[in-house]
Amino acid sequence: MTETAAMGLAGATRESAVAFDHVDMVFPDGTHAVEDVSFAVSPGEFVTVVGPSGCGKSTLLRIASGLETPTGGAVHIDRSNIGYVFQDATLMDWRTVKRNVELLGELHGLDKAERARRAQEAIATVGLSGFEDHYPKALSGGMRMRTSIARSLTLAPPVFLFDEPFGALDEITREHLNGELLRLFVDKGFAALFITHSIYEAVFLSTRVLVMSARPGRIVADIEIPFGYPRSDELRFDAGFAELSGLVSHELRSAHA
Amino acid sequence: MSATEKLQVEVPPAASMAEEDLATAPGIIPALTTKRQYRHMSLLGPLAVFAAFIGFWYAAPYLFFSDRKFLVPPPHDVLYVAFIENATLGQLWDLLQLVVSDIVPFLTIDVEPEGSVLIDNLVALWLTTKVALTGLFFAIVLGTLGAMLMSQARWIEQSFYPYLIALQAVPILALVPLIGSFFGFGFTARVIVCIIISFFPIVANTLFGLLSAERGYHELLSLHGAGRLIRLRKLMIPAALPAAFTGLRIAAGLSVIGAIVGDFFFRRGDPGIGSLLDVYFARIRQEELFGATILSSLLGIAVFVFFGWLGRLVTGAWHEERAGT
Numbered sequence: 001m002t003e004t005a006a007m008g009l010a011g012a013t014r015e016s017a018v019a020f021d022h023v024d025m026v027f028p029d030g031t032h033a034v035e036d037v038s039f040a041v042s043p044g045e046f047v048t049v050v051g052p053s054g055c056g057k058s059t060l061l062r063i064a065s066g067l068e069t070p071t072g073g074a075v076h077i078d079r080s081n082i083g084y085v086f087q088d089a090t091l092m093d094w095r096t097v098k099r100n101v102e103l104l105g106e107l108h109g110l111d112k113a114e115r116a117r118r119a120q121e122a123i124a125t126v127g128l129s130g131f132e133d134h135y136p137k138a139l140s141g142g143m144r145m146r147t148s149i150a151r152s153l154t155l156a157p158p159v160f161l162f163d164e165p166f167g168a169l170d171e172i173t174r175e176h177l178n179g180e181l182l183r184l185f186v187d188k189g190f191a192a193l194f195i196t197h198s199i200y201e202a203v204f205l206s207t208r209v210l211v212m213s214a215r216p217g218r219i220v221a222d223i224e225i226p227f228g229y230p231r232s233d234e235l236r237f238d239a240g241f242a243e244l245s246g247l248v249s250h251e252l253r254s255a256h257a
Numbered sequence: 258m259s260a261t262e263k264l265q266v267e268v269p270p271a272a273s274m275a276e277e278d279l280a281t282a283p284g285i286i287p288a289l290t291t292k293r294q295y296r297h298m299s300l301l302g303p304l305a306v307f308a309a310f311i312g313f314w315y316a317a318p319y320l321f322f323s324d325r326k327f328l329v330p331p332p333h334d335v336l337y338v339a340f341i342e343n344a345t346l347g348q349l350w351d352l353l354q355l356v357v358s359d360i361v362p363f364l365t366i367d368v369e370p371e372g373s374v375l376i377d378n379l380v381a382l383w384l385t386t387k388v389a390l391t392g393l394f395f396a397i398v399l400g401t402l403g404a405m406l407m408s409q410a411r412w413i414e415q416s417f418y419p420y421l422i423a424l425q426a427v428p429i430l431a432l433v434p435l436i437g438s439f440f441g442f443g444f445t446a447r448v449i450v451c452i453i454i455s456f457f458p459i460v461a462n463t464l465f466g467l468l469s470a471e472r473g474y475h476e477l478l479s480l481h482g483a484g485r486l487i488r489l490r491k492l493m494i495p496a497a498l499p500a501a502f503t504g505l506r507i508a509a510g511l512s513v514i515g516a517i518v519g520d521f522f523f524r525r526g527d528p529g530i531g532s533l534l535d536v537y538f539a540r541i542r543q544e545e546l547f548g549a550t551i552l553s554s555l556l557g558i559a560v561f562v563f564f565g566w567l568g569r570l571v572t573g574a575w576h577e578e579r580a581g582t
Contacts, residue, residue, distance in 0.1 A: 067476055084480055090473045094495040094575045106491070107481040135575040 016040035016076065017159045017191030018064055024072030025059055033059045035216035036073070041191050043158065048194040048206040049219075050248060052256060056217030057195045058087075061161045064193065083152035083160040083190070087167060089144035091136040097123065098132040101150045108155065115154075122150035125184065142173040146180075153184070162194040166201065178204055179233060186229045199248045203241060204231065209248055213255040221251040330543045339548020343373035352379055359387060378533060378549050382556060385529035388444065389516035389560070392451020393509055399452070400459030400508075401501070407460075408467035408493060409485065425457035429515065433522045443526040447519030454515035455508035462504025466497030499576045502568030509560040517553060530556075 018041040025034040033056035041047045049057045062068040064075050065084050091100050098119055105115035123129055126146040136144055145165055152160065166174040178201060185192060185205075196202050202209045203225055211221035225244060227235060235241050311332055318326040330338075351370035358366035370376050407414040429450060440446040470492050478488050520531020528536075530553050537546035 065480055067479065082480070086473045086477070088473050090477050092474070092492070092495065093577070094498070104481055107478070107483055107487065137575060137577045
């Protein structure tokens with residue numbers, strides 16, 4: 001455990017957006033998914049957990065959101081308003097883009113006019129104006145994911161949990177959406193906990209990158225990414241970017257050697 | 258219940274597969290056929306097959322029944338005796354009044370359409386249709402409610418499903434005497450047969466549809482505090498529609514079969530088309546028999562096409578059909 005994370009826990013409940021406190025997760029079938037994980041995400045921070053498939057990193061988000069209850073430790077987070085972006089866009093086929101984006105407002109009892117207003121705004125924010133009346137089957141993978149993000153945006157959550165949202169997209173679309181996500185991050189100022197298995201995506205997006213070991217998943221490195229925001233696409237060709245990516249890669253390899 | 262069992266019930270019967278194959282077939286070779294050629298072929302192809310069929314019909318008595326040619330009357334005789342002879346527009350008008358009188362509650366129009374083979378067959382066909390649709394209606398109500406109930410808890414599903422399979426496997430004819438002894442030999446008994454025969458595809462496909470939403474969708478709703486009713490209304494029911502309509506289409510065809518089977522065995526009350534088929538058969542009235550058979554087939558085709566159309570109307574805008582359509 002690195003010093004930053006350990007110190008961050010001191011005032012976790014009050015100051016952090018999300019704080020994992022010695023979280024342990026053993027599933028009923030005996031799978032030890034997560035072992036003694038502690039770290040905190042401060043408001044306005046973009047923290048990415050990177051690790052290979054099946055290392056338990058998605059489990060962290062499921063615990064944070066309350067979908068799973070940890071078998072040990074605790075998570076401190078205000079669950080009244082969390083944005084959760086799934087690996088799959090989870091759009092409802094029978095709803096148009098607009099109606100999909102309005103869904104959360106419906107579930108939270110917002111009135112019709114307010115729902116429509118927020119949906120309109122969110123759709124414009126993710127650049128899908130003009131596609132309001134399209135059904136998901138007519139959308140590309142990238143557009144579906146944007147719709148999914150727009151849906152979360154309607155409730156303006158202070159914390160976003162991203163579960164490998166761009167994992168199924170091609171590289172060009174993924175890099176494009178990375179840029180747009182950062183624009184949103186700068187614009188809205190939410191705290192983000194992002195899961196990915198792409199080192200470059202992790203370094204490009206984050207203020208901090210956490211490296212997770214193979215199962216049982218532990219945080220084995222906590223790497224500060226010092227680039228400011230906004231970040232341009234050219235950052236990917238910067239020498240410092242390459243160096244940090246190399247460092248993350250090295251930590252990953254030594255964790256899984 | 259295993260996943261394979263669930264999947265099997267979703268597969269439409271041969272008839273519906275054939276229909277979908279026909280619909281997709283032209284899309285397979287778009288490079289070879291232009292839109293215009295395709296339009297020609299979609300009309301000319303079936304017409305050619307129809308012409309061949311009629312030719313075969315004319316030839317059949319000579320090929321297969323040379324000593325009993327009367328068994329297969331030529332098409333023009335069937336057409337004349339069963340569809341044209343003595344038939345008048347007035348009779349059809351009377352039939353329309355009868356249908357309206359039967360459909361609209363508390364409206365009684367006293368008409369007795371009669372006077373030609375066609376109108377006798379059509380009146381009987383209407384009685385059969387009434388039985389089939391009534392049975393189908395109750396099967397839809399009961400089947401949908403049953404599926405919703407089973408979708409609410411695994412143990413409910415597991416408790417009932419074996420008996421559904423059993424119900425589906427019971428040969429309907431074996432139940433006929435029991436149904437008759439319980440419900441008499443009239444309209445009610447015939448409707449019960451239709452319900453039993455069309456219940457399974459509705460409940461099985463609707464249940465499959467209700468449970469088809471993936472875990473992520475349920476978690477999305479859970480994260481935002483949705484309870485059972487909201488989950489059912491906003492996720493499970495809309496997700497179930499395509500499969501439910503597949504079941505409905507199968508069930509509609511089966512309920513027509515059920516109604517005709519009922520006609521054969523439950524003779525009390527007005528005769529349905531099944532009773533007439535039996536009478537024509539016994540009296541070797543081949544032209545009438547062919548006519549009634551054709552009308553029965555048309556009824557089956559009509560309900561199948563109608564529910565297919567209804568399904569596309571409801572889910573067509575958003576539901577992803579199979580590749581190529």
